[in-house]
Amino acid sequence: MKQKLFSLLSWLNRSLDSNTAIGIATYAHKVTAVCLKKNQGQWYVHNSHSVNVEDQTDYTAAIAACTNEVCAEVCAVNLVVPHYFYQIVQMDKPMLSDEEIIQSLPWTTKDLVDIPPENIVADFIDYPIIQPMQSSKMNVFITNKLQLLPFIDSFEKIKPVLRAMTSEEMILVTLFGEDKSAHMLIVQHAGHEPRILIIRDGQLLLVRRLNGFLGISDKERTQGLVEALGLEIQRSMDFFESQLKQPPIRSIQLHCDDLSSLTLRAGLADFLQVKVVDFKPNVDLAQELEPNFYYALGAAYQLTSPDSVV
Incomplete structure:
Protein backbone atom coordinates (compact mmCIF):
# COMPACT_ATOMS: atom_id res chain seq x y z
CA MET A 1 0.00 0.00 0.00
CA LYS A 2 1.24 3.47 -0.84
CA GLN A 3 2.21 5.34 2.31
CA LYS A 4 4.13 8.32 0.94
CA LEU A 5 2.15 10.96 -0.91
CA PHE A 6 3.11 13.90 -3.14
CA SER A 7 6.26 12.14 -4.36
CA LEU A 8 9.05 14.37 -5.68
CA LEU A 9 10.84 11.73 -7.75
CA SER A 10 11.34 13.86 -10.85
CA TRP A 11 13.33 16.43 -8.89
CA LEU A 12 16.07 14.06 -7.80
CA ASN A 13 19.44 14.37 -9.51
CA ARG A 14 21.77 13.10 -6.79
CA SER A 15 22.51 9.58 -5.57
CA LEU A 16 21.52 9.11 -1.96
CA ASP A 17 22.90 7.20 1.00
CA SER A 18 20.56 4.21 1.15
CA ASN A 19 21.61 3.51 4.75
CA THR A 20 20.29 6.83 6.05
CA ALA A 21 16.72 8.17 6.19
CA ILE A 22 15.34 11.36 7.73
CA GLY A 23 11.77 12.11 8.75
CA ILE A 24 10.55 15.64 9.39
CA ALA A 25 7.26 16.56 11.08
CA THR A 26 5.85 20.08 11.27
CA TYR A 27 3.42 21.24 13.92
CA ALA A 28 1.84 24.61 14.66
CA HIS A 29 4.75 25.62 16.92
CA LYS A 30 7.41 22.95 16.49
CA VAL A 31 9.46 21.08 13.90
CA THR A 32 10.85 17.66 14.80
CA ALA A 33 13.35 15.47 12.97
CA VAL A 34 14.48 11.87 13.32
CA CYS A 35 17.40 10.29 11.48
CA LEU A 36 17.55 6.52 11.06
CA LYS A 37 20.68 4.68 10.02
CA LYS A 38 21.22 1.07 9.03
CA ASN A 39 24.06 -1.01 10.45
CA GLN A 40 24.51 -4.70 9.62
CA GLY A 41 21.01 -4.83 8.15
CA GLN A 42 19.29 -3.25 11.17
CA TRP A 43 17.83 0.26 11.34
CA TYR A 44 18.40 2.29 14.51
CA VAL A 45 17.71 5.84 15.72
CA HIS A 46 20.87 7.79 14.96
CA ASN A 47 19.66 11.20 16.08
CA SER A 48 16.62 13.34 16.85
CA HIS A 49 16.07 17.06 17.28
CA SER A 50 13.31 19.64 17.60
CA VAL A 51 13.06 23.38 16.94
CA ASN A 52 10.33 25.69 18.19
CA VAL A 53 8.63 28.03 15.71
CA GLU A 54 6.52 31.12 16.40
CA ASP A 55 4.47 31.01 13.19
CA GLN A 56 4.39 29.39 9.76
CA THR A 57 6.84 31.91 8.28
CA ASP A 58 9.55 30.31 10.43
CA TYR A 59 9.11 26.83 8.90
CA THR A 60 11.81 27.19 6.23
CA ALA A 61 14.64 28.06 8.61
CA ALA A 62 13.43 25.63 11.29
CA ILE A 63 13.19 22.67 8.89
CA ALA A 64 16.68 23.37 7.50
CA ALA A 65 18.17 23.72 11.00
CA CYS A 66 16.41 20.63 12.29
CA THR A 67 17.47 18.53 9.30
CA ASN A 68 21.11 19.59 9.47
CA GLU A 69 21.18 18.87 13.20
CA VAL A 70 20.22 15.21 12.79
CA CYS A 71 22.26 14.53 9.63
CA ALA A 72 24.19 16.63 7.11
CA GLU A 73 24.76 13.84 4.57
CA VAL A 74 23.23 13.44 1.11
CA CYS A 75 20.26 11.27 2.06
CA ALA A 76 16.51 11.07 1.56
CA VAL A 77 13.95 13.05 3.54
CA ASN A 78 10.24 12.35 3.96
CA LEU A 79 8.24 15.29 5.35
CA VAL A 80 4.87 15.14 7.11
CA VAL A 81 2.50 17.85 5.92
CA PRO A 82 0.37 19.32 8.77
CA HIS A 83 -3.21 18.04 8.63
CA LYS A 145 1.07 24.03 -4.09
CA LEU A 146 1.69 27.50 -2.65
CA GLN A 147 1.52 26.06 0.88
CA LEU A 148 4.15 23.44 0.04
CA LEU A 149 6.71 25.84 -1.43
CA PRO A 150 8.17 26.94 1.95
CA PHE A 151 8.76 23.27 2.81
CA ILE A 152 10.48 22.68 -0.51
CA ASP A 153 12.58 25.85 -0.19
CA SER A 154 13.93 24.56 3.13
CA PHE A 155 16.12 22.05 1.28
CA GLU A 156 17.69 24.38 -1.29
CA LYS A 157 20.95 24.92 0.59
CA ILE A 158 21.38 21.71 2.57
CA LYS A 159 22.60 18.26 1.57
CA PRO A 160 19.63 16.06 2.54
CA VAL A 161 17.14 15.75 -0.32
CA LEU A 162 13.37 16.05 0.01
CA ARG A 163 12.11 12.92 -1.72
CA ALA A 164 8.47 12.78 -0.66
CA MET A 165 5.78 14.34 1.49
CA THR A 166 3.16 12.38 3.34
CA SER A 167 0.06 12.94 5.45
CA GLU A 168 -0.42 12.52 9.18
CA GLU A 169 -2.98 9.79 8.52
CA MET A 170 -0.51 7.68 6.52
CA ILE A 171 2.14 8.17 9.22
CA LEU A 172 -0.28 6.76 11.79
CA VAL A 173 -1.03 3.82 9.49
CA THR A 174 2.73 3.16 9.37
CA LEU A 175 3.09 3.41 13.15
CA PHE A 176 0.19 1.00 13.74
CA GLY A 177 1.97 -1.76 11.81
CA GLU A 178 0.30 -4.87 10.41
CA ASP A 179 -2.29 -5.58 13.11
CA LYS A 180 -5.09 -7.74 11.64
CA SER A 181 -7.69 -6.22 13.99
CA ALA A 182 -9.37 -2.86 13.40
CA HIS A 183 -8.46 -0.11 15.86
CA MET A 184 -9.93 3.36 16.24
CA LEU A 185 -7.61 6.28 16.89
CA ILE A 186 -8.72 9.66 18.24
CA VAL A 187 -6.13 12.25 17.18
CA GLN A 188 -6.08 15.85 18.35
CA HIS A 189 -3.31 18.47 18.24
CA ALA A 190 -3.22 21.53 20.49
CA GLY A 191 -5.53 24.21 19.12
CA HIS A 192 -7.17 21.91 16.54
CA GLU A 193 -10.32 19.81 16.40
CA PRO A 194 -10.01 16.03 16.89
CA ARG A 195 -10.13 13.44 14.12
CA ILE A 196 -11.35 9.85 14.17
CA LEU A 197 -9.38 7.23 12.24
CA ILE A 198 -9.97 3.51 11.84
CA ILE A 199 -6.88 1.52 10.84
CA ARG A 200 -6.50 -2.20 10.14
CA ASP A 201 -3.67 -4.26 8.69
CA GLY A 202 -1.78 -1.31 7.27
CA GLN A 203 -4.87 0.29 5.72
CA LEU A 204 -6.81 3.48 6.43
CA LEU A 205 -10.47 2.47 6.58
CA LEU A 206 -12.11 5.63 7.89
CA VAL A 207 -11.20 9.23 8.66
CA ARG A 208 -13.52 11.89 10.12
CA ARG A 209 -12.75 15.42 11.26
CA LEU A 210 -14.92 16.54 14.18
CA ASN A 211 -16.08 20.03 15.19
CA GLY A 212 -17.09 21.64 18.46
CA PHE A 213 -14.37 20.35 20.80
CA LEU A 214 -11.96 23.30 20.80
CA GLY A 215 -11.27 25.32 23.92
CA ILE A 216 -11.97 22.50 26.34
CA SER A 217 -9.89 22.85 29.49
CA ASP A 218 -9.13 20.40 32.29
CA LYS A 219 -11.83 22.00 34.43
CA GLU A 220 -14.43 21.35 31.73
CA ARG A 221 -13.84 17.63 31.38
CA THR A 222 -17.34 16.79 32.50
CA GLN A 223 -19.68 13.96 31.73
CA GLY A 224 -21.00 16.18 28.92
CA LEU A 225 -17.65 16.04 27.13
CA VAL A 226 -17.47 12.27 27.52
CA GLU A 227 -20.97 11.90 26.10
CA ALA A 228 -20.40 14.33 23.19
CA LEU A 229 -17.16 12.69 22.10
CA GLY A 230 -18.54 9.25 22.89
CA LEU A 231 -21.55 9.82 20.63
CA GLU A 232 -19.29 10.82 17.72
CA ILE A 233 -17.15 7.74 18.31
CA GLN A 234 -20.26 5.55 18.51
CA ARG A 235 -21.56 6.96 15.21
CA SER A 236 -18.28 6.09 13.54
CA MET A 237 -18.28 2.60 15.03
CA ASP A 238 -21.89 2.02 13.93
CA PHE A 239 -21.12 3.18 10.41
CA PHE A 240 -18.04 0.97 10.22
CA GLU A 241 -19.60 -2.15 11.70
CA SER A 242 -23.22 -1.88 10.45
CA GLN A 243 -23.18 0.03 7.17
CA LEU A 244 -19.76 -1.14 5.99
CA LYS A 245 -20.36 -4.59 7.54
CA GLN A 246 -16.91 -4.85 9.12
CA PRO A 247 -15.82 -6.84 12.21
CA PRO A 248 -15.97 -4.96 15.54
CA ILE A 249 -13.36 -2.42 16.61
CA ARG A 250 -10.80 -4.07 18.88
CA SER A 251 -9.70 -0.95 20.79
CA ILE A 252 -9.97 2.83 20.91
CA GLN A 253 -6.69 4.69 21.28
CA LEU A 254 -6.19 8.34 22.24
CA HIS A 255 -3.40 10.47 20.72
CA CYS A 256 -4.48 13.90 21.95
CA ASP A 257 -2.82 17.06 23.26
CA ASP A 258 -5.82 18.76 24.90
CA LEU A 259 -8.27 15.90 25.37
CA SER A 260 -6.10 13.19 26.93
CA SER A 261 -6.68 12.40 30.59
CA LEU A 262 -7.27 9.38 32.77
CA THR A 263 -10.76 10.71 33.49
CA LEU A 264 -11.67 11.01 29.81
CA ARG A 265 -10.20 7.63 28.99
CA ALA A 266 -12.11 5.90 31.79
CA GLY A 267 -15.29 7.79 30.94
CA LEU A 268 -15.17 6.79 27.28
CA ALA A 269 -14.45 3.16 28.16
CA ASP A 270 -17.49 3.10 30.45
CA PHE A 271 -19.72 4.95 27.96
CA LEU A 272 -18.75 2.82 24.95
CA GLN A 273 -18.01 -0.49 26.67
CA VAL A 274 -14.84 -0.76 24.59
CA LYS A 275 -11.20 -0.83 25.68
CA VAL A 276 -9.71 2.71 25.60
CA VAL A 277 -5.93 3.19 25.86
CA ASP A 278 -3.26 5.76 25.03
CA PHE A 279 -1.73 5.39 21.57
CA LYS A 280 1.55 3.49 21.39
CA PRO A 281 3.26 2.87 18.04
CA ASN A 282 3.69 -0.75 17.02
CA VAL A 283 7.26 0.03 15.93
CA ASP A 284 10.14 -1.02 18.17
CA LEU A 285 12.19 2.08 17.36
CA ALA A 286 9.50 4.27 18.97
CA GLN A 287 10.55 3.00 22.40
CA GLU A 288 13.67 5.15 22.14
CA LEU A 289 11.79 8.42 21.52
CA GLU A 290 9.41 10.82 23.21
CA PRO A 291 5.87 10.97 21.73
CA ASN A 292 6.48 14.33 20.02
CA PHE A 293 8.97 12.53 17.73
CA TYR A 294 6.54 9.79 16.64
CA TYR A 295 5.46 11.49 13.38
CA ALA A 296 9.05 12.22 12.34
CA LEU A 297 9.97 8.62 13.16
CA GLY A 298 7.09 7.34 11.04
CA ALA A 299 8.21 9.49 8.11
CA ALA A 300 11.77 8.17 8.31
CA TYR A 301 10.52 4.62 8.81
CA GLN A 302 8.47 4.81 5.60
CA LEU A 303 11.75 5.36 3.71
CA THR A 304 13.21 2.10 5.06
CA SER A 305 10.68 -0.20 3.36
CA PRO A 306 11.91 -2.35 0.44
CA ASP A 307 9.60 -0.57 -2.01
CA SER A 308 10.60 2.88 -0.79
CA VAL A 309 11.40 5.60 -3.30
CA VAL A 310 14.89 5.97 -1.80
Whole structure:
Protein backbone atom coordinates (compact mmCIF):
# COMPACT_ATOMS: atom_id res chain seq x y z
CA MET A 1 0.00 0.00 0.00
CA LYS A 2 1.24 3.47 -0.84
CA GLN A 3 2.21 5.34 2.31
CA LYS A 4 4.13 8.32 0.94
CA LEU A 5 2.15 10.96 -0.91
CA PHE A 6 3.11 13.90 -3.14
CA SER A 7 6.26 12.14 -4.36
CA LEU A 8 9.05 14.37 -5.68
CA LEU A 9 10.84 11.73 -7.75
CA SER A 10 11.34 13.86 -10.85
CA TRP A 11 13.33 16.43 -8.89
CA LEU A 12 16.07 14.06 -7.80
CA ASN A 13 19.44 14.37 -9.51
CA ARG A 14 21.77 13.10 -6.79
CA SER A 15 22.51 9.58 -5.57
CA LEU A 16 21.52 9.11 -1.96
CA ASP A 17 22.90 7.20 1.00
CA SER A 18 20.56 4.21 1.15
CA ASN A 19 21.61 3.51 4.75
CA THR A 20 20.29 6.83 6.05
CA ALA A 21 16.72 8.17 6.19
CA ILE A 22 15.34 11.36 7.73
CA GLY A 23 11.77 12.11 8.75
CA ILE A 24 10.55 15.64 9.39
CA ALA A 25 7.26 16.56 11.08
CA THR A 26 5.85 20.08 11.27
CA TYR A 27 3.42 21.24 13.92
CA ALA A 28 1.84 24.61 14.66
CA HIS A 29 4.75 25.62 16.92
CA LYS A 30 7.41 22.95 16.49
CA VAL A 31 9.46 21.08 13.90
CA THR A 32 10.85 17.66 14.80
CA ALA A 33 13.35 15.47 12.97
CA VAL A 34 14.48 11.87 13.32
CA CYS A 35 17.40 10.29 11.48
CA LEU A 36 17.55 6.52 11.06
CA LYS A 37 20.68 4.68 10.02
CA LYS A 38 21.22 1.07 9.03
CA ASN A 39 24.06 -1.01 10.45
CA GLN A 40 24.51 -4.70 9.62
CA GLY A 41 21.01 -4.83 8.15
CA GLN A 42 19.29 -3.25 11.17
CA TRP A 43 17.83 0.26 11.34
CA TYR A 44 18.40 2.29 14.51
CA VAL A 45 17.71 5.84 15.72
CA HIS A 46 20.87 7.79 14.96
CA ASN A 47 19.66 11.20 16.08
CA SER A 48 16.62 13.34 16.85
CA HIS A 49 16.07 17.06 17.28
CA SER A 50 13.31 19.64 17.60
CA VAL A 51 13.06 23.38 16.94
CA ASN A 52 10.33 25.69 18.19
CA VAL A 53 8.63 28.03 15.71
CA GLU A 54 6.52 31.12 16.40
CA ASP A 55 4.47 31.01 13.19
CA GLN A 56 4.39 29.39 9.76
CA THR A 57 6.84 31.91 8.28
CA ASP A 58 9.55 30.31 10.43
CA TYR A 59 9.11 26.83 8.90
CA THR A 60 11.81 27.19 6.23
CA ALA A 61 14.64 28.06 8.61
CA ALA A 62 13.43 25.63 11.29
CA ILE A 63 13.19 22.67 8.89
CA ALA A 64 16.68 23.37 7.50
CA ALA A 65 18.17 23.72 11.00
CA CYS A 66 16.41 20.63 12.29
CA THR A 67 17.47 18.53 9.30
CA ASN A 68 21.11 19.59 9.47
CA GLU A 69 21.18 18.87 13.20
CA VAL A 70 20.22 15.21 12.79
CA CYS A 71 22.26 14.53 9.63
CA ALA A 72 24.19 16.63 7.11
CA GLU A 73 24.76 13.84 4.57
CA VAL A 74 23.23 13.44 1.11
CA CYS A 75 20.26 11.27 2.06
CA ALA A 76 16.51 11.07 1.56
CA VAL A 77 13.95 13.05 3.54
CA ASN A 78 10.24 12.35 3.96
CA LEU A 79 8.24 15.29 5.35
CA VAL A 80 4.87 15.14 7.11
CA VAL A 81 2.50 17.85 5.92
CA PRO A 82 0.37 19.32 8.77
CA HIS A 83 -3.21 18.04 8.63
CA TYR A 84 -4.63 21.57 8.33
CA PHE A 85 -2.72 22.03 5.04
CA TYR A 86 -4.70 19.39 3.13
CA GLN A 87 -8.18 17.94 2.67
CA ILE A 88 -9.26 14.33 2.20
CA VAL A 89 -12.18 13.48 -0.08
CA GLN A 90 -13.51 10.11 -1.20
CA MET A 91 -14.19 9.60 -4.91
CA ASP A 92 -14.98 6.82 -7.34
CA LYS A 93 -11.75 5.45 -8.78
CA PRO A 94 -11.63 5.75 -12.57
CA MET A 95 -10.37 2.95 -14.81
CA LEU A 96 -7.03 4.64 -15.45
CA SER A 97 -3.41 4.01 -14.50
CA ASP A 98 -2.18 5.52 -11.23
CA GLU A 99 -0.14 8.08 -13.13
CA GLU A 100 -3.13 9.11 -15.24
CA ILE A 101 -5.31 9.42 -12.14
CA ILE A 102 -2.80 11.71 -10.43
CA GLN A 103 -2.49 13.86 -13.55
CA SER A 104 -6.27 14.26 -13.73
CA LEU A 105 -6.91 15.01 -10.05
CA PRO A 106 -6.46 18.82 -10.23
CA TRP A 107 -9.38 18.93 -12.66
CA THR A 108 -11.60 16.22 -11.19
CA THR A 109 -11.31 17.74 -7.69
CA LYS A 110 -11.42 21.46 -8.50
CA ASP A 111 -15.12 21.75 -7.63
CA LEU A 112 -14.58 20.05 -4.26
CA VAL A 113 -11.98 22.46 -2.86
CA ASP A 114 -11.38 26.20 -2.80
CA ILE A 115 -8.06 26.00 -4.66
CA PRO A 116 -7.39 27.08 -8.28
CA PRO A 117 -6.73 23.97 -10.42
CA GLU A 118 -3.27 25.21 -11.36
CA ASN A 119 -2.30 25.22 -7.66
CA ILE A 120 -3.80 21.86 -6.71
CA VAL A 121 -1.38 19.13 -5.69
CA ALA A 122 -3.20 15.84 -5.15
CA ASP A 123 -2.47 12.17 -4.62
CA PHE A 124 -4.59 9.19 -3.68
CA ILE A 125 -4.72 5.83 -1.96
CA ASP A 126 -7.13 3.02 -2.78
CA TYR A 127 -10.07 2.68 -0.42
CA PRO A 128 -9.80 -0.94 0.72
CA ILE A 129 -13.48 -1.65 1.46
CA ILE A 130 -15.51 -2.51 -1.64
CA GLN A 131 -19.26 -2.75 -1.17
CA PRO A 132 -21.40 -5.09 -3.32
CA MET A 133 -22.76 -3.43 -6.47
CA GLN A 134 -20.54 -0.37 -5.94
CA SER A 135 -17.51 0.83 -7.87
CA SER A 136 -14.03 0.97 -6.37
CA LYS A 137 -13.28 4.12 -4.44
CA MET A 138 -10.18 6.09 -3.49
CA ASN A 139 -9.26 8.58 -0.79
CA VAL A 140 -7.80 11.71 -2.38
CA PHE A 141 -5.43 14.00 -0.49
CA ILE A 142 -5.53 17.57 -1.80
CA THR A 143 -3.30 20.50 -0.91
CA ASN A 144 -2.29 23.88 -2.30
CA LYS A 145 1.07 24.03 -4.09
CA LEU A 146 1.69 27.50 -2.65
CA GLN A 147 1.52 26.06 0.88
CA LEU A 148 4.15 23.44 0.04
CA LEU A 149 6.71 25.84 -1.43
CA PRO A 150 8.17 26.94 1.95
CA PHE A 151 8.76 23.27 2.81
CA ILE A 152 10.48 22.68 -0.51
CA ASP A 153 12.58 25.85 -0.19
CA SER A 154 13.93 24.56 3.13
CA PHE A 155 16.12 22.05 1.28
CA GLU A 156 17.69 24.38 -1.29
CA LYS A 157 20.95 24.92 0.59
CA ILE A 158 21.38 21.71 2.57
CA LYS A 159 22.60 18.26 1.57
CA PRO A 160 19.63 16.06 2.54
CA VAL A 161 17.14 15.75 -0.32
CA LEU A 162 13.37 16.05 0.01
CA ARG A 163 12.11 12.92 -1.72
CA ALA A 164 8.47 12.78 -0.66
CA MET A 165 5.78 14.34 1.49
CA THR A 166 3.16 12.38 3.34
CA SER A 167 0.06 12.94 5.45
CA GLU A 168 -0.42 12.52 9.18
CA GLU A 169 -2.98 9.79 8.52
CA MET A 170 -0.51 7.68 6.52
CA ILE A 171 2.14 8.17 9.22
CA LEU A 172 -0.28 6.76 11.79
CA VAL A 173 -1.03 3.82 9.49
CA THR A 174 2.73 3.16 9.37
CA LEU A 175 3.09 3.41 13.15
CA PHE A 176 0.19 1.00 13.74
CA GLY A 177 1.97 -1.76 11.81
CA GLU A 178 0.30 -4.87 10.41
CA ASP A 179 -2.29 -5.58 13.11
CA LYS A 180 -5.09 -7.74 11.64
CA SER A 181 -7.69 -6.22 13.99
CA ALA A 182 -9.37 -2.86 13.40
CA HIS A 183 -8.46 -0.11 15.86
CA MET A 184 -9.93 3.36 16.24
CA LEU A 185 -7.61 6.28 16.89
CA ILE A 186 -8.72 9.66 18.24
CA VAL A 187 -6.13 12.25 17.18
CA GLN A 188 -6.08 15.85 18.35
CA HIS A 189 -3.31 18.47 18.24
CA ALA A 190 -3.22 21.53 20.49
CA GLY A 191 -5.53 24.21 19.12
CA HIS A 192 -7.17 21.91 16.54
CA GLU A 193 -10.32 19.81 16.40
CA PRO A 194 -10.01 16.03 16.89
CA ARG A 195 -10.13 13.44 14.12
CA ILE A 196 -11.35 9.85 14.17
CA LEU A 197 -9.38 7.23 12.24
CA ILE A 198 -9.97 3.51 11.84
CA ILE A 199 -6.88 1.52 10.84
CA ARG A 200 -6.50 -2.20 10.14
CA ASP A 201 -3.67 -4.26 8.69
CA GLY A 202 -1.78 -1.31 7.27
CA GLN A 203 -4.87 0.29 5.72
CA LEU A 204 -6.81 3.48 6.43
CA LEU A 205 -10.47 2.47 6.58
CA LEU A 206 -12.11 5.63 7.89
CA VAL A 207 -11.20 9.23 8.66
CA ARG A 208 -13.52 11.89 10.12
CA ARG A 209 -12.75 15.42 11.26
CA LEU A 210 -14.92 16.54 14.18
CA ASN A 211 -16.08 20.03 15.19
CA GLY A 212 -17.09 21.64 18.46
CA PHE A 213 -14.37 20.35 20.80
CA LEU A 214 -11.96 23.30 20.80
CA GLY A 215 -11.27 25.32 23.92
CA ILE A 216 -11.97 22.50 26.34
CA SER A 217 -9.89 22.85 29.49
CA ASP A 218 -9.13 20.40 32.29
CA LYS A 219 -11.83 22.00 34.43
CA GLU A 220 -14.43 21.35 31.73
CA ARG A 221 -13.84 17.63 31.38
CA THR A 222 -17.34 16.79 32.50
CA GLN A 223 -19.68 13.96 31.73
CA GLY A 224 -21.00 16.18 28.92
CA LEU A 225 -17.65 16.04 27.13
CA VAL A 226 -17.47 12.27 27.52
CA GLU A 227 -20.97 11.90 26.10
CA ALA A 228 -20.40 14.33 23.19
CA LEU A 229 -17.16 12.69 22.10
CA GLY A 230 -18.54 9.25 22.89
CA LEU A 231 -21.55 9.82 20.63
CA GLU A 232 -19.29 10.82 17.72
CA ILE A 233 -17.15 7.74 18.31
CA GLN A 234 -20.26 5.55 18.51
CA ARG A 235 -21.56 6.96 15.21
CA SER A 236 -18.28 6.09 13.54
CA MET A 237 -18.28 2.60 15.03
CA ASP A 238 -21.89 2.02 13.93
CA PHE A 239 -21.12 3.18 10.41
CA PHE A 240 -18.04 0.97 10.22
CA GLU A 241 -19.60 -2.15 11.70
CA SER A 242 -23.22 -1.88 10.45
CA GLN A 243 -23.18 0.03 7.17
CA LEU A 244 -19.76 -1.14 5.99
CA LYS A 245 -20.36 -4.59 7.54
CA GLN A 246 -16.91 -4.85 9.12
CA PRO A 247 -15.82 -6.84 12.21
CA PRO A 248 -15.97 -4.96 15.54
CA ILE A 249 -13.36 -2.42 16.61
CA ARG A 250 -10.80 -4.07 18.88
CA SER A 251 -9.70 -0.95 20.79
CA ILE A 252 -9.97 2.83 20.91
CA GLN A 253 -6.69 4.69 21.28
CA LEU A 254 -6.19 8.34 22.24
CA HIS A 255 -3.40 10.47 20.72
CA CYS A 256 -4.48 13.90 21.95
CA ASP A 257 -2.82 17.06 23.26
CA ASP A 258 -5.82 18.76 24.90
CA LEU A 259 -8.27 15.90 25.37
CA SER A 260 -6.10 13.19 26.93
CA SER A 261 -6.68 12.40 30.59
CA LEU A 262 -7.27 9.38 32.77
CA THR A 263 -10.76 10.71 33.49
CA LEU A 264 -11.67 11.01 29.81
CA ARG A 265 -10.20 7.63 28.99
CA ALA A 266 -12.11 5.90 31.79
CA GLY A 267 -15.29 7.79 30.94
CA LEU A 268 -15.17 6.79 27.28
CA ALA A 269 -14.45 3.16 28.16
CA ASP A 270 -17.49 3.10 30.45
CA PHE A 271 -19.72 4.95 27.96
CA LEU A 272 -18.75 2.82 24.95
CA GLN A 273 -18.01 -0.49 26.67
CA VAL A 274 -14.84 -0.76 24.59
CA LYS A 275 -11.20 -0.83 25.68
CA VAL A 276 -9.71 2.71 25.60
CA VAL A 277 -5.93 3.19 25.86
CA ASP A 278 -3.26 5.76 25.03
CA PHE A 279 -1.73 5.39 21.57
CA LYS A 280 1.55 3.49 21.39
CA PRO A 281 3.26 2.87 18.04
CA ASN A 282 3.69 -0.75 17.02
CA VAL A 283 7.26 0.03 15.93
CA ASP A 284 10.14 -1.02 18.17
CA LEU A 285 12.19 2.08 17.36
CA ALA A 286 9.50 4.27 18.97
CA GLN A 287 10.55 3.00 22.40
CA GLU A 288 13.67 5.15 22.14
CA LEU A 289 11.79 8.42 21.52
CA GLU A 290 9.41 10.82 23.21
CA PRO A 291 5.87 10.97 21.73
CA ASN A 292 6.48 14.33 20.02
CA PHE A 293 8.97 12.53 17.73
CA TYR A 294 6.54 9.79 16.64
CA TYR A 295 5.46 11.49 13.38
CA ALA A 296 9.05 12.22 12.34
CA LEU A 297 9.97 8.62 13.16
CA GLY A 298 7.09 7.34 11.04
CA ALA A 299 8.21 9.49 8.11
CA ALA A 300 11.77 8.17 8.31
CA TYR A 301 10.52 4.62 8.81
CA GLN A 302 8.47 4.81 5.60
CA LEU A 303 11.75 5.36 3.71
CA THR A 304 13.21 2.10 5.06
CA SER A 305 10.68 -0.20 3.36
CA PRO A 306 11.91 -2.35 0.44
CA ASP A 307 9.60 -0.57 -2.01
CA SER A 308 10.60 2.88 -0.79
CA VAL A 309 11.40 5.60 -3.30
CA VAL A 310 14.89 5.97 -1.80
